[in-house]
Amino acid sequence: MTRSVRWTALAVAAALLAAGCTGGSSDDGKGGGPPAAQKLDWGRCKATGGSPAPGRDWQCATLRVPLDWSKPDGETIGLALIRARARGEDRIGSLLFNFGGPGGSGVSMMPSYATTVSELRERYDLVSWDPRGVGASAGIRCRDDRRIQAAESTVDGTPDTPAEEKAFLADAADFGQGCRKAAGKLMAHVSTTDTARDMDLMRQVLGDAKLHYFGISYGTELGGVHAHLFPRRVGRMVLDAVVDPGADTVGHAENQARGFQRALNDYLRSTGQDPERGSRRIADLLERLDARPLSTSSPGRKLTQSLALTGILLPLYSKDSWPVLTAALKAAQRGDGSELLALADGYNERDSSGRYGTTTHSQRVISCLDDRQRPSVEEARRLLPRFEKVSPVFGAFLGWDTAGWCHDWPVAGQHETPEVSAPGAPPVLVIGNTGDPATPYEGARRMADELGEGVGVVLTWKGEGHGAYGSGSDCVDSTVNAYLLNGSVPEDGKVCS
Structure with a gap:
């Protein structure tokens, strides 16, 4: 397991149902960078990544942006965009969506999310894109499929011996070198700040005076960074499933240990189990798998401890998927790892032919460029008791991940x-x-507080799963729709149960 659990967005739930230094503000009230007069050549979308082309409602185009925003008139790269035009006559403008990751493809996700936001399409063009380094926008692949599968079966995410620690760190360093070789000079220009500047150019080229935006998961951090850089260009902005902007690398890992354990406890209660005892049983299963992986129905593949944990994580993203977790855990307790392996494959974007997606590759390149903090193995060891107290199931994995994710990374991080x-x-x-x-x-x-007084307005949903909008709460959906469609700002602290 890697920090891919960190800011994975709604595409994770979709996968299951089918089986992510800014400096001071630069807002001068003027458009910057390349001329906003470039024209987008919208046309029929093509099939990508093994997925069929979306229907006739969807158009695709390429936006040219500077490779290096400090040289706005220099070399450019192309960003893949997708849109569906507003249905109604009372159009507000474009509504940009980022579904998280970092590393998630908006071009792939937007059509499948359109039903959820169909009411918003009455007044907005629905627009998304593959951020730089992602998918069709110079997407980065750091390792081939054969080596990904080999690492899954041989690298221990919670090393217990000096030899396992050495292999853990060697694999991390090797992955980073693979990213460097694949990305080249782009590797230093895929930060969240770079993408926030791309968004402002996108706003201009789309013809909008203000940026209307819907960010989910990591997309909330991206939205916050954009708002910091261009506060006077912010239109109507929704941030759902919010990344804590005050947490550093260790803080994010601890937050996730707490969040996943909290969700696991809720799941266990829903099945009539005591959370402490149920967590202990799962932790015991993971310990057994560390010593002896389970056989599966997939030829030549076993369920390792790390793959099992990944399989447990996936159903926690959506309450509707909890029954799938129950079945997979029961099968594993009987000695069959097939169902947990299938869940892990869904999370890791592995298809039936053994081909893996690249979301986690892009995610790692972006987040390691963003994050300056690089905990050592010694620091990770010292964190383990604290993390294991927070979560007996997920704590050790996320504690070790603080040291492994950006170990020996070829490019320095930008901020804490x-x-x-x-x-x-x-x-x-x-x-x-x-x-x-x-x-x-x-x-x-925390996000609302850091955005500033009078800016951040919190809406709370007492629910389960990753994200609130479109998850079954009429209260949440109607509040968001009223804000985006009519500009109706709810009272700060409104609660939907």
């Missing part, structure tokens, strides 16, 4: 935590879900 303060921006709707496993609820209040 992102800057999201946005004085002068209009109200931003910040949604927190009390049962969110990947981005715990506390991050929503």
Whole structure:
């Protein structure tokens, strides 16, 4: 397991149902960078990544952006965009969506999310894109499929011996070198700040005076960074499943240990189990797998401890998937690892032919460029008791991950935590879900506080799963729709149960 659990967005739930230094503000009230007069050549979308082309409602285009924003008139790269035009005559403008990761493909995700946001399409063009380094926008692949599968079966995510620690760190360093070789000079220009600047150019080229935006999971951090850089260009902005902007690398890992354990406890209670005893049984299963992986129905593949943990994580993203987790755990306790392996494959974007997706590759390149903190193995060891107290199931994995994720990374990180303060921006709707496993609820209040007084407006949903909008709450959906469609800002602290 890697920090891919960190800010994974709604695409994770979709996968299951089918089986992510800013400096001071630069807002000068003027458009920067390449001329906003470039024209987008919208046309029929093509099939990508093994998925069929979306229907006729969808158009695709390429936006040219600077490779290096410090040289806005220099070399450019192309960003893949997708849109569906507004249905109604009373059009507000474009509504940009980022579904998280970092590393998630908006071009792939937007059509499947369109039903959820169909009411918003009455007044907005629905627009998303593959951020730089992702998918069709110079997407980065750091390792081939054969080596990914080999690492899954041989590298221990919770090393117990010096030899296992050496292999753990060697694998991390090797992955980083693979990213460097694949990305080249792009590797130093895929930060969240770079993408926030891309968004502002996108706003200009789309013809909007203000940026209307819907960010989910990591997309909330991206939205906060954009608001900090361009507060006077913010339109109506929704941040759902909020990343805590005040947490550093260790803080995020601890937050996730807490969030996933909280979600697991809720799941166990829903099945009539005591959370402490149920967690102990799962932790015992993982310990047994560390010594002896389970056989599966997939030829030549076994269920390792790390793969089992990944399989457990996936159903926690959606309450509707909890019965799948029950079945998979029961099968594993009987000695059959097939169902947990299938869940892990869904999370890791592995298809039936053994081909893996690249979301986690892009995610690692982006987050390691963003994050300056690089905990050592010694620091990770010291964290383990604290993390294991927070979560007996997930703590050790996330504690070790602080040392392994960006170990010996070829490019230095930019900041300890992102800057999201946005004085002068209009109200931003910040949604927190009390049962969110990947981005715990506390991050929503922190985001609102850091955006600034009069800017961050918190909406709380007492629910389960990753994200609130479109998850079954009429209260949440109607509040968001009223804000985006009519500009109706709810009272700060409104609660939907």
